[in-house]
Amino acid sequence: MPLQTRIEQTLNSAIDRATANSAPPYLCQALHSAVFPGGARIRPQLCLSVAQACGDTAPNVANAAAAAIELIHCGSLVHDDMPCFDDAALRRGKPSIHKAFGDPIAVLTGDTLIVQAFETLAQAADEAPDRVAKLVALLARYTGSPYGICAGQAWESESEVDLRAYHQAKTGAMFIAATQMGAVASGADPYLWHELGARIGEAFQVADDLRDVVCSEAELGKPTGQDAVHARPNAVQRLGLDGAVAHLNNVLGGAIASIPSCPGEAQLCAVIHATSQRLAPTQLQNNTAAE
Amino acid sequence: MPLQTRIEQTLNSAIDRATANSAPPYLCQALHSAVFPGGARIRPQLCLSVAQACGDTAPNVANAAAAAIELIHCGSLVHDDMPCFDDAALRRGKPSIHKAFGDPIAVLTGDTLIVQAFETLAQAADEAPDRVAKLVALLARYTGSPYGICAGQAWESESEVDLRAYHQAKTGAMFIAATQMGAVASGADPYLWHELGARIGEAFQVADDLRDVVCSEAELGKPTGQDAVHARPNAVQRLGLDGAVAHLNNVLGGAIASIPSCPGEAQLCAVIHATSQRLAPTQLQNNTAAE
Numbered sequence: 001m002p003l004q005t006r007i008e009q010t011l012n013s014a015i016d017r018a019t020a021n022s023a024p025p026y027l028c029q030a031l032h033s034a035v036f037p038g039g040a041r042i043r044p045q046l047c048l049s050v051a052q053a054c055g056d057t058a059p060n061v062a063n064a065a066a067a068a069i070e071l072i073h074c075g076s077l078v079h080d081d082m083p084c085f086d087d088a089a090l091r092r093g094k095p096s097i098h099k100a101f102g103d104p105i106a107v108l109t110g111d112t113l114i115v116q117a118f119e120t121l122a123q124a125a126d127e128a129p130d131r132v133a134k135l136v137a138l139l140a141r142y143t144g145s146p147y148g149i150c151a152g153q154a155w156e157s158e159s160e161v162d163l164r165a166y167h168q169a170k171t172g173a174m175f176i177a178a179t180q181m182g183a184v185a186s187g188a189d190p191y192l193w194h195e196l197g198a199r200i201g202e203a204f205q206v207a208d209d210l211r212d213v214v215c216s217e218a219e220l221g222k223p224t225g226q227d228a229v230h231a232r233p234n235a236v237q238r239l240g241l242d243g244a245v246a247h248l249n250n251v252l253g254g255a256i257a258s259i260p261s262c263p264g265e266a267q268l269c270a271v272i273h274a275t276s277q278r279l280a281p282t283q284l285q286n287n288t289a290a291e
Numbered sequence: 292m293p294l295q296t297r298i299e300q301t302l303n304s305a306i307d308r309a310t311a312n313s314a315p316p317y318l319c320q321a322l323h324s325a326v327f328p329g330g331a332r333i334r335p336q337l338c339l340s341v342a343q344a345c346g347d348t349a350p351n352v353a354n355a356a357a358a359a360i361e362l363i364h365c366g367s368l369v370h371d372d373m374p375c376f377d378d379a380a381l382r383r384g385k386p387s388i389h390k391a392f393g394d395p396i397a398v399l400t401g402d403t404l405i406v407q408a409f410e411t412l413a414q415a416a417d418e419a420p421d422r423v424a425k426l427v428a429l430l431a432r433y434t435g436s437p438y439g440i441c442a443g444q445a446w447e448s449e450s451e452v453d454l455r456a457y458h459q460a461k462t463g464a465m466f467i468a469a470t471q472m473g474a475v476a477s478g479a480d481p482y483l484w485h486e487l488g489a490r491i492g493e494a495f496q497v498a499d500d501l502r503d504v505v506c507s508e509a510e511l512g513k514p515t516g517q518d519a520v521h522a523r524p525n526a527v528q529r530l531g532l533d534g535a536v537a538h539l540n541n542v543l544g545g546a547i548a549s550i551p552s553c554p555g556e557a558q559l560c561a562v563i564h565a566t567s568q569r570l571a572p573t574q575l576q577n578n579t580a581a582e
Contacts, residue, residue, distance in 0.1 A: 019436065023445075107370055108370075108448075118430075121427065122431060146314030150403040158315050
């Protein structure tokens with residue numbers, strides 16, 4: 001079964017669970033809208049790719065891990081779009097959750113998606129309770145504080161920012177979750193998979209910085225130039241356009257070099273290479289690691 | 292060790308974990324302020340009381356379950372106090388989190404406490420991974436949607452409210468979580484413990500309705516008369532003052548009667564009886580089950 005099918009089916013089951021029976025209708029609509037149709041699903045694809053590279057010995061556990069990561073990601077976008085953070089009116093080309101459903105439902109949609117992520121992991125526990133307990137610990141670590149996206153976002157409320165901690169927590173964390181949780185789902189050692197996630201996270205951050213500068217709002221489906229508006233650090237501002245593209249290539253090269261020895265190593269290299277092609281803005285792809 | 296000590300120690304470890312190392316200082320202050328000093332800690336005490344009644348066969352797992360429930364409760368209070376919900380300026384006699392730290396930190400404090408609840412469960416997994424996986428499932432069920440406090444709160448955004456689903460999810464859910472998770476932590480069957488949690492939850496809702504009507508703001512440490520302000524259903528409005536007190540006594544009697552046969556049954560009856568005395572507003576205690 002293609003990875004994309006595994007991801008969408010597991011996400012569908014999760015949202016079906018959260019919207020079943022007596023759930024309040026408005027919350028149900030918002031939960032569905034926050035998750036479908038999805039974005040590129042890069043994190044869950046990375047998670048399943050690593051699980052496959054490690055032998056895919058418990059596919060349902062791997063599916064749950066991948067979907068849980070995407071649910072957290074979707075929930076964090078709902079909260080980040082709210083007026084007290086980015087005040088974004090658009091997400092994936094349609095009104096953001098707070099615009100469509102109001103602030104109360106936006107808070108609760110984010111909360112519910114975070115909770116449903118853990119519930120999705122727990123649903124797979126019969127197959128391998130020890131692996132699921134480790135997955136819960138990893139997902140919590142990279143979602144909460146001090147190492148997770150909550151802490152990452154909270155750095156934006158500080159007057160003095162630890163930039164390394166900020167980027168690692170805000171963007172890197174969910175990529176590290178993806179590689180480590182993919183490994184654990186297949187019974188492999190998560191420690192070996194930290195570096196790959198961290199490097200892909202760094203590449204993603206640089207690519208995101210590039211897109212914020214060179215893409216149009218229509219291409220991205222959300223406002224651009226936001227880093228300048230919110231005075232957030234941006235690699236293009238720091239390194240220049242050519243410098244940022246060169247840095248992206250270096251980071252992606254390092255990511256591929258860091259892949260641990262595993263049964264599906266060659267295939268995973270190809271997947272990361274393909275992902276890297278999708279990361280860079282189309283306007284710049286001739287200059288990136290695509291070749 | 293007294294239950295209160297077990298609860299506070301485990302909560303301290305959880306907040307230490309979330310505020311360790313490179314965590315953003317402002318978020319750290321808010322996390323601490325949201326959990327300490329606590330309220331009555333009724334839910335975690337109920338959880339540990341049930342765990343003890345069932346033999347307390349894995350005390351660290353029970354401690355984690357109790358603390359996880361309280362972390363979810365504290366996180367939900369932080370979000371509920373926000374301007375888009377109750378817009379409460381006070382909580383436990385001091386400024387609410389959004390008043391003291393701003394809306395962004397309030398959102399992230401609630402998110403982080405939800406996540407830390409699951410991390411706290413995962414920390415106890417080495418002792419009994421199968422029990423912890425079941426605890427994760429129960430905590431998620433009674434926190435998220437359709438049966439949890441997120442769904443309960445979301446009913447307030449609906450024009451037509453399923454009152455039974457609303458009360459059960461908003462108030463009952465965390466009491467059911469407390470009894471069922473206490474049982475699971477000690478290896479007992481959670482299904483037998485559903486009714487006790489549901490009845491105590493109902494009693495708590497009636498007692499809360501009474502306090503909202505008869506107590507002063509100084510006594511509660513938060514604004515009173517809020518049900519009338521927000522046009523929320525209230526048992527005193529529905530049954531009258533005497534009717535609501537009589538209903539509270541009936542529900543508490545039913546709660547004690549529902550306690551399943553277990554090693555610590557007699558002691559648990561005494562605990563529930565003592566809890567019931569604390570539930571009713573002091574002005575009314577001569578009329579309640581306190582006798």
